[in-house]
Amino acid sequence: MKRTSKELKRMSRQTLLGHYGLVVLAYFLCQAITGILTAPFERQINAYNRAIALQTPSSFPFVAVLAILIIALLVFILNVGQMKLHLDLARGEQPTISALFSQFKNRPDRYIISVILLTILSVLLLAPGMVMLIVASILENDPGFAVSVGIWIAGGTLTFIGTVLAIFFALRFSLVNYFLIDDSSIGCLGALKASFQSMKGHCGRRLYIILSFIPMALLVLLSFGIASFWIQPYMFMTDVHFYLDVIGELTRREEEARRLDEEMGPMMTDEYFR
Numbered sequence: 051m052k053r054t055s056k057e058l059k060r061m062s063r064q065t066l067l068g069h070y071g072l073v074v075l076a077y078f079l080c081q082a083i084t085g086i087l088t089a090p091f092e093r094q095i096n097a098y099n100r101a102i103a104l105q106t107p108s109s110f111p112f113v114a115v116l117a118i119l120i121i122a123l124l125v126f127i128l129n130v131g132q133m134k135l136h137l138d139l140a141r142g143e144q145p146t147i148s149a150l151f152s153q154f155k156n157r158p159d160r161y162i163i164s165v166i167l168l169t170i171l172s173v174l175l176l177a178p179g180m181v182m183l184i185v186a187s188i189l190e191n192d193p194g195f196a197v198s199v200g201i202w203i204a205g206g207t208l209t210f211i212g213t214v215l216a217i218f219f220a221l222r223f224s225l226v227n228y229f230l231i232d233d234s235s236i237g238c239l240g241a242l243k244a245s246f247q248s249m250k251g252h253c254g255r256r257l258y259i260i261l262s263f264i265p266m267a268l269l270v271l272l273s274f275g276i277a278s279f280w281i282q283p284y285m286f287m288t289d290v291h292f293y294l295d296v297i298g299e300l301t302r303r304e305e306e307a308r309r310l311d312e313e314m315g316p317m318m319t320d321e322y323f324r
Contacts, residue, residue, distance in 0.1 A: 062287035073283035164238040179209030221253040
C-alpha cells in the first residue's frame with residue numbers, strides 16, 4: 051500500500067508524541083559533537099581563505115581538510131544512529147540516547163563505503179558536463195579564442211542530464227542506510243541492491259515528500275536554525291515511516307491489528323498497539 055505524504059506525516063506526529071525530548075536531545079548532541087570536533091580545523095581553513103583573499107602567502111591546510119573529511123564520516127554514522135533511534139520509536143520500542151552511537155558497533159565500514167560509492171557515482175554523472183562548462187569558460191576568457199556556442203550548449207545539456215540521473219539514483223538508493231541498520235549481515239552492495247529494487251515505483255512519492263518539507267526548511271532559515279530542533283526529528287520520523295511503508299511493515303502491522311481485532315476484540319488491539 052502506498053501511503054500519501056499526509057498519512058505518513060500524521061503517523062510520524064503520533065509516534066513523536068511524548069518522545070520529543072529524546073529525539074531533540076539526540077539531534078542536539080549530534081550538532082554539538084559536530085561543532086566541537088570541526089571548530090579548530092574550520093578556523094585553519096578560514097584563515098587560509100582569508101590569506102588567499104588578501105593575496106598573502108599561505109600553505110594549503112591539508113591536515114585540516116583531511117580531518118574535516120574524517121569527521122564528516124564519523125558524523126554521518128552519528129546521523130545513522132539518529133535514524134536507528136527513530137526507527138525503534140516507529141516500531142513501538144523504547145530506545146535510549148545510546149542509540150545515537152549504536153551504529154559504531156554495527157559494522158560502520160558498510161555505511162562509509164556506501165556513502166563513498168554514492169558520492170563517486172554522483173561525481174561521475176556530473177563531471178562530463180562540468181568539465182565542458184569549465185573549458186568553455188576558460189576559452190571565453192582567452193582573447194585568442196572564439197568560444198563556440200555549441201560547447202556551452204553541450205556542457206549545459208550534459209550537466210542537466212547528469213543532474214537528473216544523479217537525483218534518480220539518489221532516490222533509488224535512498225533507503226540503503228535503513229537496510230544496513232536492519233540487517234547487520236548484509237554488505238553495502240547488498241543494501242544498495244535492496245534499496246534500488248525496493249524503490250521501484252516509489253521515486254516520485256519520495257521526491258514529493260522531500261519537496262513538501264521546503265516550507266519547513268524556510269522556517270528553519272528564518273528562525274536562524276532554532277526550529278531545526280523540532281523539524282529535523284519530524285523529517286527523520288516521516289522518512290522512517292516511508293521506509294516501513296515501502297518494505298510493507300506498516301501494512302503487516304495493520305493486518306495484524308485487524309486479525310487481533312477479529313480474534314480478541316478492539317480492547318485487546320488497543321492494548322497491543324499502545
